[in-house]
Amino acid sequence: MGFGQILAKRVGYGLVLLIAVVVLNFTLITIAPGDVADAIAGDMGGADASVLVEIRQRYGLDQPFMSQLWRYLSSVAVMDLGYSYFYNTSVTELILQRLPATLLLIFSSQILAISVGVLLGVMAARKPNSLVNLCVTFLSLFGFAAPVFWTGILLIILFVSVHPVFPVGGMMNAALIDASFFEQSINIAYHLVLPMVTLASIYLALYSRLTRASMQEVLGSDYIRTARAKGLRENKVFYKHALKNSLGPLVTVAGLQFSAVMSGAVVVEAVFNWPGLGTLALQAILARDTPTIMGILFFSSLVVIVVNIFTDLVLRMIDPRIRAE
Amino acid sequence: MKLAFKSLFAATAVAALMATSATADEPKTGGTLTMAIQQTPRHLNPAVQSGTATGVPGTQLFASLLRYDEGWEPQPYLAESWDVSADGLSVTVNLVKDAVFHDGVPITSEDVAFSIDTVKANHPFKSMFAPVTEVATPDAHTAVIKLSKPHPALLLAMSSQLLAIIPKHVYGDGQDPKTHPANSENVVGSGPFKLVEFKKGEHVILERNENYFMDGLPYLDRIVMRIMPDDSTRAIALESGELQMSGFESSPRNIVRLKKNADLKVSNAGYAAIGPVNWLAFNTKAEKLSDPMVRKAIAYAVDREFINKALNMGTAPTALTGIHPGSPFYDETVEAYDVDLAKANQLLDAAGYNKGSDGMRFGLSIDYGWPAMKPYAEYMKPQLKKIGIDVTVRSSADFPTWAKRISTWDFDMTMDNVFNWGDPVIGVHRTYSSDNIKEGVIWSNTQQYSNDRVDAIMEEAGATNDPAKRTALYAELQQILADELPLYPIFASPYHTVSSISAVGNASDSIWGTSTPLDRVYLK
Numbered sequence: 001m002g003f004g005q006i007l008a009k010r011v012g013y014g015l016v017l018l019i020a021v022v023v024l025n026f027t028l029i030t031i032a033p034g035d036v037a038d039a040i041a042g043d044m045g046g047a048d049a050s051v052l053v054e055i056r057q058r059y060g061l062d063q064p065f066m067s068q069l070w071r072y073l074s075s076v077a078v079m080d081l082g083y084s085y086f087y088n089t090s091v092t093e094l095i096l097q098r099l100p101a102t103l104l105l106i107f108s109s110q111i112l113a114i115s116v117g118v119l120l121g122v123m124a125a126r127k128p129n130s131l132v133n134l135c136v137t138f139l140s141l142f143g144f145a146a147p148v149f150w151t152g153i154l155l156i157i158l159f160v161s162v163h164p165v166f167p168v169g170g171m172m173n174a175a176l177i178d179a180s181f182f183e184q185s186i187n188i189a190y191h192l193v194l195p196m197v198t199l200a201s202i203y204l205a206l207y208s209r210l211t212r213a214s215m216q217e218v219l220g221s222d223y224i225r226t227a228r229a230k231g232l233r234e235n236k237v238f239y240k241h242a243l244k245n246s247l248g249p250l251v252t253v254a255g256l257q258f259s260a261v262m263s264g265a266v267v268v269e270a271v272f273n274w275p276g277l278g279t280l281a282l283q284a285i286l287a288r289d290t291p292t293i294m295g296i297l298f299f300s301s302l303v304v305i306v307v308n309i310f311t312d313l314v315l316r317m318i319d320p321r322i323r324a325e
Numbered sequence: 326m327k328l329a330f331k332s333l334f335a336a337t338a339v340a341a342l343m344a345t346s347a348t349a350d351e352p353k354t355g356g357t358l359t360m361a362i363q364q365t366p367r368h369l370n371p372a373v374q375s376g377t378a379t380g381v382p383g384t385q386l387f388a389s390l391l392r393y394d395e396g397w398e399p400q401p402y403l404a405e406s407w408d409v410s411a412d413g414l415s416v417t418v419n420l421v422k423d424a425v426f427h428d429g430v431p432i433t434s435e436d437v438a439f440s441i442d443t444v445k446a447n448h449p450f451k452s453m454f455a456p457v458t459e460v461a462t463p464d465a466h467t468a469v470i471k472l473s474k475p476h477p478a479l480l481l482a483m484s485s486q487l488l489a490i491i492p493k494h495v496y497g498d499g500q501d502p503k504t505h506p507a508n509s510e511n512v513v514g515s516g517p518f519k520l521v522e523f524k525k526g527e528h529v530i531l532e533r534n535e536n537y538f539m540d541g542l543p544y545l546d547r548i549v550m551r552i553m554p555d556d557s558t559r560a561i562a563l564e565s566g567e568l569q570m571s572g573f574e575s576s577p578r579n580i581v582r583l584k585k586n587a588d589l590k591v592s593n594a595g596y597a598a599i600g601p602v603n604w605l606a607f608n609t610k611a612e613k614l615s616d617p618m619v620r621k622a623i624a625y626a627v628d629r630e631f632i633n634k635a636l637n638m639g640t641a642p643t644a645l646t647g648i649h650p651g652s653p654f655y656d657e658t659v660e661a662y663d664v665d666l667a668k669a670n671q672l673l674d675a676a677g678y679n680k681g682s683d684g685m686r687f688g689l690s691i692d693y694g695w696p697a698m699k700p701y702a703e704y705m706k707p708q709l710k711k712i713g714i715d716v717t718v719r720s721s722a723d724f725p726t727w728a729k730r731i732s733t734w735d736f737d738m739t740m741d742n743v744f745n746w747g748d749p750v751i752g753v754h755r756t757y758s759s760d761n762i763k764e765g766v767i768w769s770n771t772q773q774y775s776n777d778r779v780d781a782i783m784e785e786a787g788a789t790n791d792p793a794k795r796t797a798l799y800a801e802l803q804q805i806l807a808d809e810l811p812l813y814p815i816f817a818s819p820y821h822t823v824s825s826i827s828a829v830g831n832a833s834d835s836i837w838g839t840s841t842p843l844d845r846v847y848l849k
Contacts, residue, residue: 034725038732038767042724043367044375045744046755046768047449086367087525088504098526161561168562174528174549175357177521273553275527283365283526288725 003316010312014305021301022076022294026069029290035061036085039287059085072291076298082291086284091295094280101171102276104188105268106261109196113203114254120204121211122243125219136208143205148264152198152271159194166194169273195272199264203257210253214246248319255311259304352830356848357547360570360839361559365526365552368508371486372440373447375746377573377599380486380840382529382550386427387489387514388538390418390437391480393836395595397653399480402842403432403490403515403538413475413790418483420466424538426492427512427519434462439493441470443502452751452787453482474788477795478748481598485837487747490515517543517844526552537844544831544847563589563823570824570832570846572839575697577638580821593640593821594834597651600745600752601818602644603698605691605705609811610773611737613687618676620810623738624662625669626712627705629815636700641819646803648753649745649817651836653792654799659807669712678713686713692739693720694727701740701815728767742818743768749799750787757806758783774811 037055041047056062060071075082081091124133146154159165167173172188179187218224219242227237266278273279277296284292364378371383390404399407404418424432438460445454456476461469470479482488495513496502507513512520515538518531529550533543551568553559560579562568564586574580574591584591605627607614614620633643648655678686689709693702699720706716719736721727731739746752755761755768759775779802786798806812822839824832830849835841 032722032726034723034727034729036725038725038728040367041449041767042728043364043378044449045377045746046752047375047766048451049763049766049769050451051449052766087365088368088508089525094525097524156558156561160565164565168565168567169553169555169558170551171527174359174530174551175547177530270555273555273558275524279526286723288723 006312007309010309014309017305018298018301019073022073022298023069025297026072026290026294027065029288029293030065030068032288034288036288036290037061039086039289043287055085072294076294081295081298084284084289084292086287086289086292091291094292095277095295095299098275098277098280101274102262102265102269102278104192105195105199105274105276106265108192109199110203110254110261112196113200113207114250116200117204117207118211118243118247118250120208122215122238124208124212125215126238128216133212136212140205140209143201143203146201148198148202148267149271151201152195152268155194155198156271167191169271171275195268195274198271199261199268202264203261206253206257207250210250211246214249215242218242218246244318248315251311251314251318255308255314258307258311259300262300262304352544352845352847353849354544354847355546357549358545358570358829358843358846358848359549359551359568360572361553361562361568362529362550363552363554363559363573366523366529369512369520369523369529370489370491370502370505370508372444372489372491373503373508375449375486377486377838377840380837381572382523382531383489384486384516384837384840384842385518385531385548386512386516386520387491388424388516388842389485389488389490390483392842393481393484393598395834395836397597397836399484402484403437404483407480409480409790414472416470416472416479418468418470420468421538422466424515425536426515427534427536428492428495429536430492430494431465432490432492432515433465434460434468435465436490436493437468438462439497440488440490443491443496444488447502448487450487450746450751452754453478453487475790476750477787477790478750481747482751484747485598485835486840487751517842518545518548521547528552539844543842543844545843548843563825566825566828569828569848570822570839572820572822572833574821574823575818577636577640577819580640580819580823581638583823588826589823590826590829590832591821591823592832592834593642593819595822595836596818596820596838597649598745598747598836599820599838599840600649600652600747601742601820602647602649602745602814603641603701603740603742603816603818604644604647604812604814605701606731606739606741606772606812607810608734608736608738608772610734611689613678613689614737616676617809618672619678620813621662622669622672622676622712623709623714624810624813625665625672626709626714627662627813627815628664628708629661630664632701632704633816636704637816637819640821641816644814644817646807647743647756647812647814648749648799648803651817652745652749654749654796656800656803658800659803662813666711673712673714680713684713685710685715688715688717689737690717690719692727692730692736693718694724694731694739694741698740698742705738729765731771732763732765732767732769734764734771734773741768741812749783754783754787757802757811772811774809776805776809779805 037052084091084094120136124136160168171191176184176187227241269276269278281296362381366379367374369383371379388403391399392402394400405421406419408417441460456472456474458473459471492513495507509523517534517537519534521530521532523529531548533546556576556579559571583589607620642650644650645659645661680686691702691705693699702718709716730736744752757779759780761770762773763769782798782802786795822832830847831845833839
């Protein structure tokens with residue numbers, strides 16, 4: 001199959017998946033008892049009956065389910081994610097406001113997890129009976145076993161409460177809104193440390209184990225023996241031949257894990273008050289703000305699908321065997 | 326202005342007196358106060374949105390006609406004086422002469438009339454201005470509010486977040502005020518602070534209004550309100566000094582913890598007008614609970630003292646009635662139903678519900694709507710088992726689920742927390758009025774309780790300005806309700822204002838909590 005064909009097929013599957021996600025989620029949210037009018041009344045400390053009727057009319061909540069669904073699908077079809085009932089702004093705008101924070105958190109934590117994870121994995125594979133290997137085993141056990149929110153809270157207790165090194169939460173010291181871009185960036189980086197480390201902790205464990213396992217496998221293969229036999233230096237054998245060939249599984253897993261990273265980010269954002277999509281999603285769900293929840297789900301499915309397609313492409317790039325198939 | 330000066334002087338004097346325990350600081354101008362708010366406001370305009378999420382930043386941006394001191398006495402604000410006519414059918418308000426909005430446009434009686442109309446048409450609490458028939462504007466600084474009947478709630482409804490004076494030249498452009506863009510961006514009010522930035526989910530940043538109509542105020546240059554929904558995160562931030570102040574703190578565990586910190590003032594002064602009362606509500610139309618004897622038996626079985634000591638860790642005031650204990654109308658002489666299991670058992674026997682072979686008489690369910698209410702609901706299970714009631718605790722996934730169940734009367738009992746919102750007319754009548762049994766409306770009369778005498782008392786108390794008469798009527802109301810028990814009041818939410826002693830002076834102790842102009846707060 002040619003490259004174009006594969007891409008077309010992937011995009012086709014992706015679209016079907018997207019529609020399924022939209023219909024399923026819309027149905028689930030609508031059949032849950034209560035609606036945004038109840039949430040708004042809750043937020044306002046009660047409301048007169050006429051106010052609630054007006055809210056329901058305004059947002060078409062009094063319409064039959066099928067017509068609500070149809071209306072939503074047709075607006076999504078033209079890339080209009082609708083209007084947030086709760087925040088009175090367009091959903092696209094709400095998402096775009098929050099997106100940078102989430103992307104920053106996800107990508108920085110993934111870069112940290114992959115780089116440190118691979119490094120630890122390689123070190124462990126190199127000396128299977130060393131202390132490093134023991135550390136990796138312990139770390140991965142811990143990383144897998146500890147829920148993210150717990151790691152987050154633990155870090156807060158340690159580095160905010162007991163030894164105040166880092167700020168409690170948030171993304172930037174609000175007093176710096178007039179400061180220079182450089183100063184703001186430094187402050188954001190300072191706020192980023194704990195949430196980034198927290199979110200990275202699980203994946204660090206995952207990636208280091210994965211690298212170690214796949215390195216050990218590769219190191220046992222014939223071409224490595226050949227490489228050594230022809231007198232290559234050990235470092236070259238390691239990094240040029242072994243590492244490159246053991247990265248395949250890592251890329252696959254990193255791509256597949258992307259959806260898990262996004263849901264992990266929801267929890268980490270809540271713990272660290274990080275103003276991203278996750279906190280928005282949480283608030284929107286609690287407020288039964290259907291357009292916002294749907295918008296976030298739509299958007300995150302889109303991102304996950306795109307990342308998966310991208311992963312396929314990267315795999316083709318680094319592994320000639322897939323290209324040859 | 327004379328009156329305003331006088332009240333300013335009085336307030337400063339009171340504050341100075343209260344500060345004697347620390348150091349007698351003089352208020353200083355300048356500085357940035359960092360405080361917390363707990364939820365993202367939908368927007369910042371209290372004229373069309375109730376609730377304290379909007380109220381705390383909203384009262385900094387928008388001034389109202391009156392403000393209230395700690396003793397429930399109205400004080401001049403945008404209104405330099407006011408006069409209620411002898412028949413109670415008109416209230417004349419004289420505006421401060423030199424007040425301007427944030428954009429420099431003078432505030433006139435037209436704006437007052439426009440604001441009252443907008444609030445009347447759009448605010449969720451219809452009872453606040455329902456009797457207003459017309460707002461006349463004989464001159465630029467005089468507004469005359471005409472009423473169809475005397476309306477005792479009017480003055481409180483003219484204060485704090487309940488009546489934001491909004492500019493007609495901004496909101497009168499024909500757009501729906503509920504979704505007006507100026508509710509969140511480029512907000513134009515006349516309060517002590519102007520909007521710098523409102524970032525949803527992150528913060529509201531305010532800066533000093535240099536043209537504020539109260540001379541010499543506000544003291545602060547800036548207020549940063551960080552949106553921090555998590556109780557423990559706020560507690561840590563208060564301890565580490567990242568936050569200098571936080572209002573509406575209500576987690577008993579955190580309050581006790583923060584009280585141990587020598588630099589934190591943890592005060593429960595104020596909040597009486599917000600008036601949050603927590604109770605165990607009964608669905609009086611449910612089979613077993615329609616019998617007042619059963620409701621009384623449950624009241625005798627529940628140990629209010631235990632709840633307040635163990636679950637609230639002594640942080641919350643006891644509430645014997647649905648009117649907040651800090652309200653001038655609170656009647657503490659009602660039947661308290663001190664725990665008496667023998668009596669509770671007797672009542673149930675008399676009601677004809679005998680214990681079965683397993684020691685149980687019948688089953689009831691109890692709901693709760695949000696996590697903070699869970700311990701109280703769970704407490705009921707073992708406690709009511711002692712009198713042979715098999716309680717099932719039913720949780721709801723989120724607030725709307727609970728609200729739907731309760732407001733469609735699909736419940737036996739529920740833990741609930743309802744706010745008084747100033748005058749009983751606004752926040753208390755709605756719970757008991759038989760006109761307000763409305764399907765699908767949370768915090769209406771979801772108990773489905775109906776009593777003609779109760780309706781008559783509320784109508785009379787809502788149409789007289791005579792405080793003595795109102796006190797007597799509300800006392801009678803509370804006695805009847807304590808006897809018929811459509812709900813069993815337990816405690817008032819332990820709202821506390823936490824502030825740094827070394828950094829913050831005049832931390833608010835208003836009856837509206839921190840949902841009040843913070844123009845006298847200063848940094849030491």
